[in-house]
Amino acid sequence: MILTGFVHDLGKILCLWGEPQWAVVGDTFPTGCAYSEKIVFPKFFDANPDSKDSRFNSRNGVYEEGCGLDKVMLSWGHDEYIYHVCKDYLPQEGLYMLRYHSFYPWHRESEYDHLCDARDRELLKWVQAFNPYDLYTKSHEKPDVKKLRPFYEELIAEYFPAKVRW
Numbered sequence: 659m660i661l662t663g664f665v666h667d668l669g670k671i672l673c674l675w676g677e678p679q680w681a682v683v684g685d686t687f688p689t690g691c692a693y694s695e696k697i698v699f700p701k702f703f704d705a706n707p708d709s710k711d712s713r714f715n716s717r718n719g720v721y722e723e724g725c726g727l728d729k730v731m732l733s734w735g736h737d738e739y740i741y742h743v744c745k746d747y748l749p750q751e752g753l754y755m756l757r758y759h760s761f762y763p764w765h766r767e768s769e770y771d772h773l774c775d776a777r778d779r780e781l782l783k784w785v786q787a788f789n790p791y792d793l794y795t796k797s798h799e800k801p802d803v804k805k806l807r808p809f810y811e812e813l814i815a816e817y818f819p820a821k822v823r824w
């Protein structure tokens with residue numbers, strides 16, 4: 659949990675590499691099926707041609723009921739990117755936290771359960787357990803990097819190789 663929290667937003671490095679902000683941050687949501695009204699600012703989906711396309715705007719859209727989130731293409735963002743960087747190194751509980759931490763329509767609003775399989779439902783609790791440590795929980799005091807560094811370096815070395823592919 660601590661290591662996952664430490665790395666969870668490193669996918670935002672995409673912004674420094676020139677990706678536009680809209681393609682890096684913000685809530686994520688499934689594409690290729692109906693947009694939930696619980697996604698932030700749902701009215702803006704009116705301008706998306708997929709919302710008027712019968713192939714993509716039904717409840718299941720291009721997916722099969724209960725297909726599992728692994729088969730669902732979510733909107734791109736820093737979550738999916740850091741998931742791919744870490745997928746060979748962290749346990750699946752951590753990988754779910756990375757991959758779905760911005761998928762608020764699912765982990766906070768309970769939408770899209772019809773696309774989930776048993777594994778998704780089991781691991782949802784880890785995504786929800788992580789959320790209180792994410793938004794708006796940062797301390798006002800600057801962390802003491804020198805003091806904290808050995809702890810984090812040891813934790814990183816326990817799970818990650820010396821070099822990772824970005």
Ligand SMILES: [Fe+2]
Pocket residue numbers: 666667736759760
């Ligand atoms: Fe994030």
Ligand SMILES: [Fe+2]
Pocket residue numbers: 666667792793
């Ligand atoms: Fe975050």
